Amino acid sequence: MEEGKKQGSMRTWLERLTNIAFGVCVLVVVYCVLQVFVVTSFKIPSDSMSPTLLPGDYVLVDKCSAGARLFDVLDAVEGKEVDIHRLPGWRKFRRGDVLVFNFPYRSGRWDSIAFDVMRYYVKRCVAVPGDTLAIRKGYYRVAGHEGNIGFLPAQKCISMLPDSGAAGIQMETFPWDKRRGWTVKEFGPFPVPARGQxxxxxxxxxxxxxxxxxxxxxxxxxxxxxxxxxxxxxxxxxxxFQENYYFVAGDKAENSQDSRYWGLLPEPFIVGRAVRIWKSVEPDEDTRWDRIWKKIE
Incomplete structure (x- = not known):
């Protein structure tokens, strides 16, 4: 009788352990599905999007509204060319969206576009496929679009720079052709290609x-x-053209490596849209409580 009780107790514990293991597996699967298809998190390392995003901010990135990406991660990590497919979404990327994306050039290589799965940037979308963008006196302008684009205080700072430039500011820009004379103050017009154009x-x-x-x-x-x-x-x-392209720029325009310097961003490189700050810490690890769950605009 006592032996039977021991066996029954053992079976009960095995069932509990099995249920716990199954629950943990389900949670892991759900977490992975959310990370791949719905939402993920990124830490902001620099001040190029200041004051919208600060170093130490952790942002939630919406991957599903414009369609999550599918590609061979192992091949991408090994530096191989990969086919990137985007699932259907219910909205397109828009001007003003803050986008997280894979930087379209590998370290030290500026002669060709390449997908680097380990290198992420965050910038604001300034122009979408089909737009014609220009910078006039430091301010972004899109043909046919009324109103301001991007973070205006930083653009005002650029507008006040002397044409000869200032210390620490790179005046010359993409496509790095002195005959065109494009600068951070006077740039374009630059038509942004759309798929099928x-x-x-x-x-x-x-x-x-x-x-x-x-x-x-x-x-x-x-x-x-x-x-x-x-x-x-x-x-x-x-x-x-077979793909859509975007012009992206940092809110801190005087300190941002963005489309003004390296050109257009291919749509397949976009991870998604940064929507909320879920955590924010100072360099000394103190929490910035006023930034918790702040909407990114």
């Missing part, structure tokens, strides 16, 4: 879109001595 291929489009086309096609776009545009060994006179 066709552009003529000449010296200007080669300068602006050469790396985008090369990334989409896996071939180098170049211009020969006669000014003809070649994709690999083939002469092309126009090109139809």
């Amino acid at each position: 066709t552009v003529g291929m000449d010296s200007t489009s080669w300068r602006l879109y050469g790396q985008l086309v090369g990334w989409e096609q896996g071939k180098k776009l170049r211009m020969d001595e006669q000014g003809r545009i070649l994709l690999g060994d083939s002469l092309i006179r126009e090109y139809r």
Whole structure:
């Protein structure tokens, strides 16, 4: 009788342990699904989005509203080219959204776009596919769009810079062509391509879109001595884009490595939209209680 009680007690404990293990597995699966498809968290390391985001802020990133991404993570970690697919969502990325994305260039390589799964940036969307962006006297302008874009106090600071520049401010910008003379104060116009949009291929489009086309096609776009545009060994006179692109900029415009300097952001590189600060700590680990659950605008 006593032996039977011991066996019954053991079975009860085994059932409890099995139930606990099963519950833990379910929680892990749910956590992974949420991380991949719904929402994830990122820590802000720099002040390039100040004062909207501060170093030490932890932000929740909405991955599902514009569609979560699917790709081979192991291949991406090994630095291989990966196909990135985006699930259907119910809204598009918009001007003013604060976006978290994989930086489109690998460290030390500025000659071609590449997906770096370990390198994340956060910037504000200034122009969306189909827009034509310009910077006039330091302020962002989109053709046909009334109203201000981005963080105005920082743009005002840029507008007050002398044309010759100031210490610590990089005045020259993408596409790094002195003949165009684009600077952080006077930039563009820069048409931002949309999927399906066709552009003529000449010296200007080669300068602006050469790396985008090369990334989409896996071939180098170049211009020969006669000014003809070649994709690999083939002469092309126009090109139809396969992806959407965005112009992004930091709110702290005088201290931000963004689209003004490296060009346009491919949509597949976007993780999602930063929506809330769920935690914020000072460098000394003190909590900034006034920033907890603050909406990102």
